Amino acid sequence: MRAKCSVFIATSLDGYISRPDGSIDWLNEANASVPEGEDCGYGAFIRTVDVLVMGRNTFELALTFDAWPYESLQVVVLSSHGVAVPEGLAQTVSVSSESPAQLVARLAALGRKHLYVDGGKTIQSFLADDLVDEMTITLIPVLLGAGRPLFGPLQADKRLSLLASRAFEFGFVQNRYRVEAKPAEPRR
Amino acid sequence: MRAKCSVFIATSLDGYISRPDGSIDWLNEANASVPEGEDCGYGAFIRTVDVLVMGRNTFELALTFDAWPYESLQVVVLSSHGVAVPEGLAQTVSVSSESPAQLVARLAALGRKHLYVDGGKTIQSFLADDLVDEMTITLIPVLLGAGRPLFGPLQADKRLSLLASRAFEFGFVQNRYRVEAKPAEPRR
Numbered sequence: 001m002r003a004k005c006s007v008f009i010a011t012s013l014d015g016y017i018s019r020p021d022g023s024i025d026w027l028n029e030a031n032a033s034v035p036e037g038e039d040c041g042y043g044a045f046i047r048t049v050d051v052l053v054m055g056r057n058t059f060e061l062a063l064t065f066d067a068w069p070y071e072s073l074q075v076v077v078l079s080s081h082g083v084a085v086p087e088g089l090a091q092t093v094s095v096s097s098e099s100p101a102q103l104v105a106r107l108a109a110l111g112r113k114h115l116y117v118d119g120g121k122t123i124q125s126f127l128a129d130d131l132v133d134e135m136t137i138t139l140i141p142v143l144l145g146a147g148r149p150l151f152g153p154l155q156a157d158k159r160l161s162l163l164a165s166r167a168f169e170f171g172f173v174q175n176r177y178r179v180e181a182k183p184a185e186p187r188r
Numbered sequence: 189m190r191a192k193c194s195v196f197i198a199t200s201l202d203g204y205i206s207r208p209d210g211s212i213d214w215l216n217e218a219n220a221s222v223p224e225g226e227d228c229g230y231g232a233f234i235r236t237v238d239v240l241v242m243g244r245n246t247f248e249l250a251l252t253f254d255a256w257p258y259e260s261l262q263v264v265v266l267s268s269h270g271v272a273v274p275e276g277l278a279q280t281v282s283v284s285s286e287s288p289a290q291l292v293a294r295l296a297a298l299g300r301k302h303l304y305v306d307g308g309k310t311i312q313s314f315l316a317d318d319l320v321d322e323m324t325i326t327l328i329p330v331l332l333g334a335g336r337p338l339f340g341p342l343q344a345d346k347r348l349s350l351l352a353s354r355a356f357e358f359g360f361v362q363n364r365y366r367v368e369a370k371p372a373e374p375r376r
Contacts, residue, residue, distance in 0.1 A: 013325075013348060013365070014339035015203040026345060127331070137201075141350050141365060143315070145342025151202035154333025157214060160201060162329050165361050167353035175361050177201070177329060 003108040005053075005115045007123050007135040008045050009150060010172075016147030017120050022061060030140045033170045040138055040174055041166075050112040051076060053103065053126075056083050057148075058119030059093075074112075076103065078122055100126045124152035132179050134163070141171040156182070191296040193241075193303045195311050195323040196233050197338060198360075204335030205308050210249060218328045221358045228326055228362055229354075238300040239264060241291065241314075244271050245336075246307030247281075262300075264291065266310055288314045312340035320367050322351070329359040344370070 010027055011017055018024050034040070052070060054062075056079040062069060068089060075093045077083050083095045096103055100122075107115060117126045126132050137150070160177035167173045198215055199205055206212050222228070240258060242250075244267040250257060256277060263281045265271050271283045284291055288310075295303060305314045314320050325338070348365035355361045 014337075139363070141348040143339060143342060143346040143348070145340070145345070149202075151331060152333070154331060157333070158331040160329040160331070160359070162355060162359035162361065165353070165355035167350060167363075171348070171350035173350065173353050173361065173363050175327070175355075 003050070003104055003112050003115050004133045005104065005117050005126060005131050006045070006049075007117050007126075007132055007137070008042065009118065009123070009136070010138040010140055011150045012140055012142050012144045012147065014143045014145065014147075015149050015151065016144045017150050018061075018148045019144060020146050020148065022057060022148065024061070026142055026144060027140060030142060030172070034168075034172075035170070038168070040168065040172060041136070045136065046073070046116070048114050049073065049116040050114050051107055052116045052118060053078060053122060054117075055079065055119040055122040056081070057121065059083060076107075078103065100129045100131050104131055120148045120150060120152075123150065127151075127158065127179070128154060130179075130182055134176065134178055135160070136174060136176045138172050138174040158182075191238070191292055191300050191303050192321045193292065193305050193314060193319050194233070194237075195305050195314075195320055195325070196230065197306065197311070197324070198326040198328055199338045200328055200330050200332045200335065202331045202333065202335075203337050203339065204332050205338050206249075206336045207332060208334050208336065210245060210336065212249070214330055214332060215328060218330060218360070222356075222360075223358070226356070228356065228360060229324070233324065234261070234304070236302050237261065237304040238302050239295055240304045240306060241266060241310060242305075243267065243307040243310040244269070245309065247271060264295075266291065288317045288319050292319055308336045308338060308340075311338065315339075315346065315367070316342060318367075318370055322364065322366055323348070324362060324364045326360050326362040346370075 052073055052075045054077055059077045077095045079095055080097050085093045117123055159180040163178055164176040240261055240263045242265055247265045260280060265283045267283055268285050273281045305311055347368040351366055352364040
């Protein structure tokens with residue numbers, strides 16, 4: 001069986017996951033208005049994840065945090081170039097230049113059932129290859145005007161089904177979608 | 189008093205209001221799944237509107253519809269070039285090359301209290317000029333990959349407050365935001 005691939009991410013109302021330089025100060029500022037103890041479902045989500053897949057940009061952003069946020073979770077950094085992994089993370093973080101499909105197949109063969117796909121470019125390449133099953137997108141009530149977008153070009157429309165929607169009193173709206181399988185090509 | 193300016197619009201999940209060529213086939217297709225009689229609040233909204241302000245692209249799209257959709261509502265088409273208004277619409281449709289601020293001031297002086305601002309470029313210029321008070325955005329569960337975006341560049345972040353959020357069983361999510369006034373410049 002193929003592993004399930006999920007996205008769990010926050011965007012500005014205009015669809016950016018970070019500013020043009022990668023910074024998420026606007027998200028940290030918005031999170032400051034979130035009541036203590038409210039994690040918008042992140043804890044429940046991350047406990048179901050077997051492997052976190054991210055790109056180099058997201059990895060390098062996570063390295064700047066005060067502490068490595070993923071504890072013992074297995075992380076694969078997808079990068080066509082080498083990425084330096086700090087020694088303290090060598091037990092959990094590996095680097096791969098596989099294609100999304102190759103990576104998903106390899107991890108599924110290892111018994112991994114649920115992959116968390118993170119980072120703009122990584123999410124876009126998984127989406128383009130029809131590998132994303134579910135997306136949980138938390139809309140932050142701010143317009144940035146520019147930045148790194150969550151979504152990118154596609155070969156064809158992708159239909160989604162809304163599985164859940166939740167508005168928080170501090171103004172975030174979190175929508176969970178199933179990405180519908182591509183309709184079969186008509187037979188000739 | 190200044191007239192209130194509202195946006196009421198649908199976008200794809202990736203933030204487009206139409207395809208690159210302006211077509212909204214994807215929106216018409218999504219609307220086909222909406223139960224008879226459900227208008228997602230549009231009727232209640234449009235009844236509060238005194239003047240509809242749109243750009244030339246939106247006007248020319250509306251002209252392609254089977255019937256003019258705005259009945260007796262006053263419409264102003266903002267365009268720096270001339271726009272041909274069909275004779276049958278001359279009673280309700282006028283064309284103006286005013287700036288957004290000039291138009292809002294003129295209409296307010298005429299006693300117009302609520303303007304409906306429509307069309308990507310028009311909305312973007314009203315937002316850039318800090319003239320939008322409320323935005324109702326209906327998220328359609330489809331990714332297009334390309335198109336004409338609702339939002340554009342801004343001089344500075346814009347904070348919004350979530351006023352209402354509503355999920356429909358056919359998968360649309362409608363969020364209503366107040367656009368917060370720009371914080372005052374710090375005094376020197």
